[in-house]
Amino acid sequence: MNMFSAIRRYRAVAATVVVGLAVFALLAAGLPTAAAWLASTYVLVIAAVTAAGMIRDIRRGHWGLDILAVVAMVSTVAVGEYIAALIIVLMLTGGEALEDFAAGRARSELDALLARAPQSAHRVPLDTDTPEDIPADQVRAGDVLLIKPAELVPVDGVLLSPEAGFDESSLTGESLPVTVTAGQSVMSGSVNGSRAVRIRATATTADSQYQRIVALVREAAESRAPVVRLADRFAVPFTAVSLLIAGTAWALTGDPARFAEVLVLATPCPLLIAAPVAFMGGMSRAARNGIIVKGGAALQQLARARSIAFDKTGTLTYGRPELVGVHPEPPFTADRLLQLAASAEQYSSHVLAAAVQDAARDRGLFLSAAESAAEIATNGVQATVDGHLVLVGKQRFVEAAAGGPVTAAAVVAPGQLVVYVAVDGSFAGTLTLSDTPRENARATLDRLAALGIGPAVMLTGDGKATAESTAAALGIGEVHAQLLPEDKVRLVDALPRRPVIMVGDGVNDAPVLAAADVGIAMGARGSTAAGESADAVIVADDISKVADAVDIGRRTMRVALGSIWLGVILSVGLMLVAAFGFIPAVAGALTQELVDLLAILNALRALGGPAAERPDPGTHQARPVPAPVPEKG
Numbered sequence: 001m002n003m004f005s006a007i008r009r010y011r012a013v014a015a016t017v018v019v020g021l022a023v024f025a026l027l028a029a030g031l032p033t034a035a036a037w038l039a040s041t042y043v044l045v046i047a048a049v050t051a052a053g054m055i056r057d058i059r060r061g062h063w064g065l066d067i068l069a070v071v072a073m074v075s076t077v078a079v080g081e082y083i084a085a086l087i088i089v090l091m092l093t094g095g096e097a098l099e100d101f102a103a104g105r106a107r108s109e110l111d112a113l114l115a116r117a118p119q120s121a122h123r124v125p126l127d128t129d130t131p132e133d134i135p136a137d138q139v140r141a142g143d144v145l146l147i148k149p150a151e152l153v154p155v156d157g158v159l160l161s162p163e164a165g166f167d168e169s170s171l172t173g174e175s176l177p178v179t180v181t182a183g184q185s186v187m188s189g190s191v192n193g194s195r196a197v198r199i200r201a202t203a204t205t206a207d208s209q210y211q212r213i214v215a216l217v218r219e220a221a222e223s224r225a226p227v228v229r230l231a232d233r234f235a236v237p238f239t240a241v242s243l244l245i246a247g248t249a250w251a252l253t254g255d256p257a258r259f260a261e262v263l264v265l266a267t268p269c270p271l272l273i274a275a276p277v278a279f280m281g282g283m284s285r286a287a288r289n290g291i292i293v294k295g296g297a298a299l300q301q302l303a304r305a306r307s308i309a310f311d312k313t314g315t316l317t318y319g320r321p322e323l324v325g326v327h328p329e330p331p332f333t334a335d336r337l338l339q340l341a342a343s344a345e346q347y348s349s350h351v352l353a354a355a356v357q358d359a360a361r362d363r364g365l366f367l368s369a370a371e372s373a374a375e376i377a378t379n380g381v382q383a384t385v386d387g388h389l390v391l392v393g394k395q396r397f398v399e400a401a402a403g404g405p406v407t408a409a410a411v412v413a414p415g416q417l418v419v420y421v422a423v424d425g426s427f428a429g430t431l432t433l434s435d436t437p438r439e440n441a442r443a444t445l446d447r448l449a450a451l452g453i454g455p456a457v458m459l460t461g462d463g464k465a466t467a468e469s470t471a472a473a474l475g476i477g478e479v480h481a482q483l484l485p486e487d488k489v490r491l492v493d494a495l496p497r498r499p500v501i502m503v504g505d506g507v508n509d510a511p512v513l514a515a516a517d518v519g520i521a522m523g524a525r526g527s528t529a530a531g532e533s534a535d536a537v538i539v540a541d542d543i544s545k546v547a548d549a550v551d552i553g554r555r556t557m558r559v560a561l562g563s564i565w566l567g568v569i570l571s572v573g574l575m576l577v578a579a580f581g582f583i584p585a586v587a588g589a590l591t592q593e594l595v596d597l598l599a600i601l602n603a604l605r606a607l608g609g610p611a612a613e614r615p616d617p618g619t620h621q622a623r624p625v626p627a628p629v630p631e632k633g
Contacts, residue, residue: 010093010094012046012093013090013093013094015042015093016042016046016086016089016090016093016094017090019038019039019042019086020039020086020090022038023035023038023039023082023083023086026038035082036080036082039082039083039085039086040077040082040085042086042089043073043076043077043082043085043086043088043089044073044074044077046073046089046092046093047069047070047073047074047077050066050069050070050073050092051066051070053066054066054067054070067239068238068239068242068243068263068266069088069092071243071263072088072260072263072264072266073085073088073089073092075246075256075259075260075263076088076260076263076264076585078256078260079256079257079259079260079585081257081260081261081264081585081586083585083586084260084264084585084586084588084589087264087586087589087590087593088264088589091589091592091593091596117189117210117211118136118152118153118154118155118188118189118205118210119135119136119154120133120134120135120136120154121133121134121135121136121138121139121143121145121154121155122145122146122147122148123139123143123144123145123146124144124145124146124198126144131145131146136154136155136205137204137205137206139154139155139201139204139205140201140204141201141202141203141204142200142201143200143201144160144198144199144200144201145157145198145199145200145201146196146197146198147164147192147196147197147198147199148192148196149192149193149194149195149196150191150192150193150194151191151192152189152190152191152192153166153186153187153188153189153190153191153192153199153210154188154205154208155188155201155202155203155204155205155208156185156186156187156188156201156202156203156207156208156210157185157186157188157199157200157201157202157203158183158184158185158186158199158200158202159180159181159182159183159184159185159186159197159198159199160182160197160198160199160200161182161195161197161198161199162181162182163179163180163181163182164179164180164186164192164193164195164197165177165178165179165180165192165193165194166178166180166186166187166190166191166192166193167190167191167193168187168189168190168191177193178190185202186199187210188203188205188208188210188211189208189210234564234568238266238568238571241572242262242263242266242571242572242575243263245262245572245575245576245579246258246259246260246262246263246266246575246579247259248579249261249262249578249579249580253581257585258578258579258581260585261578261581261583261584261585261588262575262578262579262588264578264585264588264589264592265571265574265575265578265583265588265589265591265592265595266571266575273596273599273600273603274560274563274564274566274567274599274600274602274603275560275563275564275603276296277563277600277603277604277606278556278559278560278563278603278604278605278606279296279299279300279556279560279606280296280606281556281559281603281604281605281606281607282296282299282552282553282555282556282559282606283295283296283299284607285552285556285606285607285608286299286536286548286549286552289545289548289552290538290539290540290542290545291536291537291538291539291545291548291549291552292536292537292539293535293536293549293552293553294534294535294536294537295535297535298518298535298536298553299552299553299556299557300553300557301499301517301518301535301553302501302518302536302549302550302552302553302554303550303553303554303556303557304499304557305453305499305500305501305517305518305550305553306452306453306497306498306499306500307453307454307455307457307495307496307497307498307499307500307501308448308453308454308456308457308500308501308502308503308546309456309457309458309459309488309491309492309495309500309501309502309503309512309516310456310457310458310459310476310502310503310504311458311459311460311503311504311505311509312458312460312462312467312470313351313352313417313435313460313462314351314505314522315503315504315505315522315543316437316438316441316458316470316474316543317435317436317437317438317441317470318435318436318437318438319351319435319505320351320355320435321351321352321355321417321433321434321435322355322359322433322434323338323355323356323358323359323431323432323433324416324432324433324434325431325432326338326429326431326432327408327429327430327431327432328428328429329426329427329428329429332423332428332429335363335365337421337428337429337431338356338359338360338363338365338431339360339365339366339367339368340385340386340388340390340421340423340428341356341360341390341392341419341421341431342356342357342359342360342361342365342367343367343368343369343370343383343385343386343390344370344373344381344382344383344385344390344391344392345357345381345392346367346369346370346373346383347370347373347374347375347381347383348375348380348381348392349375350375350381352417352419352433353381353392355433356392356419356431356433368385368386370383370384370385371384371385371387372384376393376397378461378484378485379393379394379396379397380392380393380394380397380398380419381393388423388424389423389424389425390421390422390423391421391422391423392419392420392421393419393420394420394461394463394482395418395420395463395482396482397420398420398421398422398427399420401422401425402422402425402426402427403425406420406422406427408420408430408432413434413469416432416433416434416435416466416469417432417433417434417435417462417463417466418430418431418432418433418463418465418466419431419432419433435470437470437473437474438543440542440543440544441474441543442473442474442475443544444543444544444546444547445474445475445476446475447544447547448546448547448550451547451550451551451554453501453550455476455477455478456476456478457476457478457479457480457491457495458470458471458476458478458479458480458481459480459483459487459488459491459492459502459512460479460480460481460483461481461482461483461484462481462482463481463482464479464481464482466481467479467480467481468481485509485510485511485512486511488502488509488511488512489511489512489515492512492515492516493515498517499517499518500516500517500518501516501517501518501519501520501546501550502515502516502518502519502520503520503522503543503546504519504520504521504522505521505522509521509533510533511533513533513534513535514533514534518535518536519533519534519535519536520534520535520536520537520538520546520549521533521534521536521537521538522538522541522543522546536549555606556606559602559603559605559606560603560606562602563599563600563602563603564599566598566599566602567595567596567598567599570595570598570599571592571595574588574591574592574595
């Protein structure tokens with residue numbers, strides 16, 4: 001920002017500086033009366049404008065801290081301390097500029113993400129190997145793009161080159177490069193390594209993961225934390241104590257100047273600025289760790305959270321199940337059952353659908369195109385395949401089609417789940433898949449328990465046996481299985497210890513993420529609906545970030561409250577000293593500026609904190625093949 005744009009933005013500050021320079025010029029010219037009249041008139045105008053705004057706020061039921069500033073300005077003018085009055089005005093009008101500067105420091109990581117949005121791409125036409133430079137927003141799905149060394153990936157894509165390393169640290173918080181092999185996905189916003197590679201675009205910039213993150217970051221940066229309410233908790237008592245000390249000093253000494261000397265040390269900047277800066281710093285620190293928090297309200301709820309509920313598939317488990325058994329009912333054979341189910345599952349986006357299709361292809365089975373198909377959200381998929389009506393999904397979904405109860409033929413082992421299949425209205429058999437819990441899920445639950453959050457609850461649409469076996473492996477005592485989205489909302493609403501965190505990742509989790517006190521969406525490639533409904537989005541596919549988010553929320557609240565208390569205690573202490581006549585009005589006004597600075601510097605501590613644990617340094621971290629978004633629970 002240049003000088004002229006700064007003057008236009010902060011006109012009141014510029015006007016105060018000009019008036020101050022004019023006052024000192026008049027004093028230097030031996031015209032103290034003119035200087036006093038100029039300063040006093042300007043200060044009283046600012047006081048009148050501030051008072052008008054204060055009255056409007058009071059009529060709306062909002063009692064703020066402006067009354068202290070108004071009384072301080074009027075009282076200093078009344079006792080002839082017009083230089084101190086000008087300093088108070090400068091402090092008051094400069095508050096916005098000071099907050100902008102501090103907030104700019106605090107949200108450095110958020111701004112960095114916004115500034116790095118890809119702007120151009122190197123598209124390789126089909127008829128030539130010579131790339132052409134185009135704006136990133138002109139890339140379409142299916143385009144082949146050249147990514148040069150150290151360049152930003154402009155859109156989501158699939159790697160065509162044999163292997164490449166990408167730096168995803170600005171997106172996920174992972175400090176080590178990630179190795180991606182041909183056929184695996186590449187995230188927009190990641191940075192290519194030392195070799196030029198080619199990718200095939202799978203989305204436009206608007207639909208790519210980085211732009212979704214940028215949208216979340218912009219929403220977070222523009223949000224207003226509940227810091228007004230936080231400051232208001234201190235406003236009335238702080239105002240009352242300040243006026244009491246000032247009034248007592250005046251009454252005991254009979255000197256009205258003592259009243260003004262006390263109140264110049266009672267200006268409210270630490271209360272109004274320190275808390276917003278702390279919350280912005282907390283959001284920036286979260287972004288640095290791969291967690292996008294959508295505002296200070298979410299941070300405050302994270303700090304206060306007392307219980308937590310988790311979805312299972314793709315949240316507590318990896319969400320990359322493998323087919324381990326096919327159990328047909330006569331007259332179907334195992335291959336025929338799997339072929340029909342996999343053909344129908346081509347029209348589902350559920351993670352289980354991908355596993356079924358992969359297993360069928362591995363067996364060399366041909367997948368037929370469906371004559372018609374529809375995914376029944378949270379239940380399964382229905383398709384007409386080779387002239388047969390095929391239903392694949394949850395037990396009760398298939399039971400409704402079969403007209404009676406159906407049971408799995410095989411015993412479900414811990415960590416396994418069952419998919420039911422009906423063909424032409426008759427039960428045709430089951431498919432058994434295995435989805436293991438995340439390695440760090442148990443440690444994360446233990447860490448949350450140590451933070452006083454829990455006991456954890458599992459809410460899932462999966463079958464009871466599968467859910468209970470996974471819960472037992474993780475030490476979760478309360479399990480609710482075979483749930484629809486509305487069931488999850490009802491159960492979260494009924495949890496007694498508030499606020500409640502809900503962690504999920506699928507489309508079916510969107511309602512409960514919105515209904516919870518704090519909704520956390522898991523995974524960079526998670527459902528758009530889940531990300532939009534959640535209060536926080538974990539970009540990295542790492543469940544330990546849930547505990548990190550709680551840690552950051554609590555530290556942010558400690559720093560915000562600590563900064564407010566620092567400003568209050570220093571101000572009250574200095575007011576008591578001034579009450580005895582040891583701090584003149586001008587010195588008091590300057591001293592209060594130092595109090596403001598200390599409170600704001602303390603608030604910037606929210607940017608820091610213990611570093612997140614990282615794997616031991618090495619070459620590259622291999623990334624598993626990403627799974628589609630789970631939607632069935």
